[in-house]
Amino acid sequence: MKKLCVFCGSSMGTDRIYAVKAAELGRKMAEQNIALVYGGGHLGLMGVIADSVLAHGGEVIGIIPERLVRRENAHTRLTQSIVVEGMHERKALMARMSDAFVSMPGGLGTLDELFEIMTWNQLGIIDKPCALYNVNRFWDAQLQMIQMAHKEGFVKDSGMDLLKVYDDDDTLLQNVFTPNEKINH
Numbered sequence: 044m045k046k047l048c049v050f051c052g053s054s055m056g057t058d059r060i061y062a063v064k065a066a067e068l069g070r071k072m073a074e075q076n077i078a079l080v081y082g083g084g085h086l087g088l089m090g091v092i093a094d095s096v097l098a099h100g101g102e103v104i105g106i107i108p109e110r111l112v113r114r115e116n117a118h119t120r121l122t123q124s125i126v127v128e129g130m131h132e133r134k135a136l137m138a139r140m141s142d143a144f145v146s147m148p149g150g151l152g153t154l155d156e157l158f159e160i161m162t163w164n165q166l167g168i169i170d171k172p173c174a175l176y177n178v179n180r181f182w183d184a185q186l187q188m189i190q191m192a193h194k195e196g197f198v199k200d201s202g203m204d205l206l207k208v209y210d211d212d213d214t215l216l217q218n219v220f221t222p223n224e225k226i227n228h
Contacts (some may be wrong), residue, residue: 045220047072048080048141050156051088052149053116062091064178068147068212072220074100075216080141082133083125085118089146093118104140106133130220133158143172143219148181161205163187175218176205182208193212 055062060168069092072079079096082089083105093103105121108129119212127133146157163169174184181196186208192198209215 044076045143046078046079046104046141047217049092049146049147050082050136050144050149051092051147052153053084053087054150055087055091056148058227060179061088062183064176064212065091065147068092068176068215069101070099071097071100071212071216073101078102078104078122079215080104080106080137082152083118083121084111084116084135086116088149090118092147093121097121104142106136108133110136116226119122136226138163138171138183141171141213143174145174145176145215145219146182148178154185161202164205165202172207172221173205174215176207176212177208177210177217186219197217 049068051065054199065088069079073096079093079101081093081103084090084107085093093105096103102122104125105116105118106125106127109126111117112126119141127136133138138160144160146153150196160169160173164173179181189198193203208216
């Protein structure tokens, strides 16, 4: 079984489309026998995608720091729940357990996770595909920033090959597990 790590918000965002797309992605992952690896929470888009995978008979592995469990943010109905000491351990375990990574809309935590995984790929710590699910054009400004950093000499050509961008979940799931390719936005 393939394992897809999905980074996304612990909030719903302001547009209902984010929750709709998280639920659709979760359903399609379950239908295609792709396990979800994620941050282990029940709030926001994190909870939506986990609930959707579970509701459609899929496997969900949540990895959550003890501090967030104590704050009652942990999802209690997962296939597997792993409690770790802190955020660094969480990200390292997510990286080891996953075959590929997708970032949906989210906040600072999602940005942190996205860029850490991209950096680990760039440094050769891991070699696993990384993608953006560009729901509602959420990632457009971030992509412009990455392209500007490339143009100004701060991101090498090889860094531009670390990220795929998809506007729909069908194309994302068909291609996310393939080797990295140039940003196609």
